[in-house]
Amino acid sequence: MIQKQPIRNVFQEPEIAATYDNFYQEKLGEKIDEIEKELLGQHLNEIKIKELLELGCGTGHWTRFFCEKGFRVTGIDESKSMLKIAEKNKPKNCEFRKADATQLPFQDNSFSAIASVTMLEFVEDVTKVMNEIDRILKPGGTLILGCLNENSELGKSKEYDPVFQHARFFTPEKIQTILERFGEPNLSFGVYLSPGFEILDGTEEQGHTTPVFIAATVKENKK
Numbered sequence: 001m002i003q004k005q006p007i008r009n010v011f012q013e014p015e016i017a018a019t020y021d022n023f024y025q026e027k028l029g030e031k032i033d034e035i036e037k038e039l040l041g042q043h044l045n046e047i048k049i050k051e052l053l054e055l056g057c058g059t060g061h062w063t064r065f066f067c068e069k070g071f072r073v074t075g076i077d078e079s080k081s082m083l084k085i086a087e088k089n090k091p092k093n094c095e096f097r098k099a100d101a102t103q104l105p106f107q108d109n110s111f112s113a114i115a116s117v118t119m120l121e122f123v124e125d126v127t128k129v130m131n132e133i134d135r136i137l138k139p140g141g142t143l144i145l146g147c148l149n150e151n152s153e154l155g156k157s158k159e160y161d162p163v164f165q166h167a168r169f170f171t172p173e174k175i176q177t178i179l180e181r182f183g184e185p186n187l188s189f190g191v192y193l194s195p196g197f198e199i200l201d202g203t204e205e206q207g208h209t210t211p212v213f214i215a216a217t218v219k220e221n222k223k
Helices: 014-025 027-044 061-068 080-088 126-136 153-160 172-179 204-208
Strands: 051-055 072-077 094-098 111-117 137-148 186-192 211-219
Touching (some): 014 027, 027 186, 051 061, 051 126, 061 094, 061 111, 080 094, 137 172, 153 211
Parallel strands (some): 051 072, 051 111
């Protein structure tokens, strides 16, 4: 039996940062990426103000997607190794900064949109991050999350993965609870994997498994 590992940001390690984007070059990774971007893209279409803070930008993979969608992005990450890679393929309409998501270097009510894709999984204190998001998100602003489902086939086997064994996955109910402090969340789902990690999205078998990816948005309702 594999012993559960503590939650930590493994992307601080240069060797893991250096191979992070390799997944997207594989056939499975390409398809998963396509599905996830389609889901998040639908949520982004509802956002009018195109100034966005990305928490846990990593190598800039999602940053480039947000920029392609017309956003001007400020991306922050704790990992120097990940940011070094991000700077090599930096879009024109973005900037990267090293920062801790639990202590953001921004004034209150600074951003109309904040996004974070699979970062919370590697955060020890999620409440601190949510408190910071609440502080800097403008009234009426939008929070966009991409999270990994604890109940999925990936979630069931994550203890065998050298990266995900250090992560905390979330149930849809947990995401709902986390986001309710801001307003009424809107969740959508995709990346339906079989036990053999075959993609079942769009097939009859999709309904017999649990999705890996949870896309969520919520509007800040503070006054």
